[in-house]
Amino acid sequence: MGETRYSDGSYLEANPGWHEDDSPMKARWINTILQRNGLDPVAVAEIGCGAGGILQALHEMRPKTRFSGYEISPQAFNLASAKAQDGVNFYLQDMIATDIGGFDLLMAIDVFEHVPDYLGFLQAIRSRATYKLFHIPLDMSVQMLLRAGLFTRVRGDLGHLHYFSKETAFDTLRDCGYEIVDWNYTYWSREIQNLPLRTRIANVPRSMVSAASADLAVRLFGGASALVLAR
Numbered sequence: 307m308g309e310t311r312y313s314d315g316s317y318l319e320a321n322p323g324w325h326e327d328d329s330p331m332k333a334r335w336i337n338t339i340l341q342r343n344g345l346d347p348v349a350v351a352e353i354g355c356g357a358g359g360i361l362q363a364l365h366e367m368r369p370k371t372r373f374s375g376y377e378i379s380p381q382a383f384n385l386a387s388a389k390a391q392d393g394v395n396f397y398l399q400d401m402i403a404t405d406i407g408g409f410d411l412l413m414a415i416d417v418f419e420h421v422p423d424y425l426g427f428l429q430a431i432r433s434r435a436t437y438k439l440f441h442i443p444l445d446m447s448v449q450m451l452l453r454a455g456l457f458t459r460v461r462g463d464l465g466h467l468h469y470f471s472k473e474t475a476f477d478t479l480r481d482c483g484y485e486i487v488d489w490n491y492t493y494w495s496r497e498i499q500n501l502p503l504r505t506r507i508a509n510v511p512r513s514m515v516s517a518a519s520a521d522l523a524v525r526l527f528g529g530a531s532a533l534v535l536a537r
Contacts, residue, residue, distance in 0.1 A: 311465060312379040312420075320463050324382050325416075328494065329359025332415060335492050335533055336360070336439060337367050340411075343488055343535060345437065347371060347410035353401050353431060354378075354417035358386030358394075365394045374409075376401040402430045409435035416441050416531070419466045428482040438484065440534045441492070445469040447528035472524065472532055484536040491520055491530045 311317045318324060340347070348371060352361055355375030365373055375396040377383045383398040390396055399406075412435035418424045419442065431438065446469045450456050460466045470478070476486060516523035524530045 312382070315381055317379065317465060318381040324357040324385055326357040326359040326385070329357070330363045331494065332441065332492075333360050333363030333367065335441075336364060336413070336415075339439070339488060339490065339533055339535055345411070347437070349409045350374070350411045350413065351376065351401070351406075351409045351435065352413040352415065354414060354420075355386055355396065356382045358382075358389040358396055360413075360415060361386075361394055361396075362389045365391070369393065376406075401434075402427065407434035411435055411437045411439060413439045414441075415439075416443060419443060419445075419468045419470065422467060424468055425478070425482060428479065428484070432483055436537065437487070438536045440479070440532075440536065442470055442475045442532045442534065444472055444475065444524055444528060444530050444532055446471040446474065447524065448526045449528055472521070475532055475534070479534065479536055487535045487537055489532055489534040491524060492533050493530050 346368075350361075350364070350371055351374045353376050355361060355377050356379075358375050358377075361373040361375050365371070371393070373394045375386055375394075376399050377386060377396065378398070378400050380398060383396060386396040387398075412431060414431065418427055418440070421427045443466065445457075445460055445466060450460075450469070457469070460469070476489075479486060512523050512527040512529055515526060
């Protein structure tokens with residue numbers, strides 16, 4: 307497994323639509339953290355933009371912002387390019403291999419857990435924008451460790467090569483020179499309709515523990531990601 311799965315069509319085969327159904331939800335989360343920090347970026351880029359749904363949704367919320375999406379997968383780019391419009395452009399290009407920069411905000415939404423050299427990736431993009439925004443799946447939990455088959459599914463189906471807790475994700479960003487400005491947990495299972503029965507059952511103890519301590523609930527049961535605004 308490696309980056310070839312994103313160019314040979316196998317990732318799209320395993321994930322039809324390239325997770326586009328989640329895009330409006332993620333765009334809302336992104337818009338909320340930007341509003342909370344009083345940020346109104348003029349030029350925004352997304353590295354690993356996938357099918358382009360996040361930028362499309364953000365453009366509807368922020369029509370005066372210029373959005374640029376960069377993607378290395380031809381299959382994802384084909385999906386994204388159909389969404390290009392005034393103020394939203396997509397490029398089939400490895401941003402890391404260029405000197406493209408000067409953005410107010412650079413987003414990597416569910417990206418660096420897929421990158422073999424994730425430390426090099428994070429160091430390479432740090433100077434490309436004033437602010438950076440990361441969405442990081444927190445795969446490392448007690449439940450994941452007890453159910454080893456979950457790692458195989460996350461690695462095989464979703465392509466996650468690295469697994470993070472909140473603490474290791476934050477330490478990784480700091481080790482790469484980032485300053486964390488703001489963050490929050492995100493919970494896809496609280497917003498998705500028609501969840502599988504086993505997920506609804508798992509949400510019961512997760513919600514009970516979360517009422518006392520969100521950190522403890524995530525460490526025990528997972529089911530969350532971290533949305534991190536950094537400089």
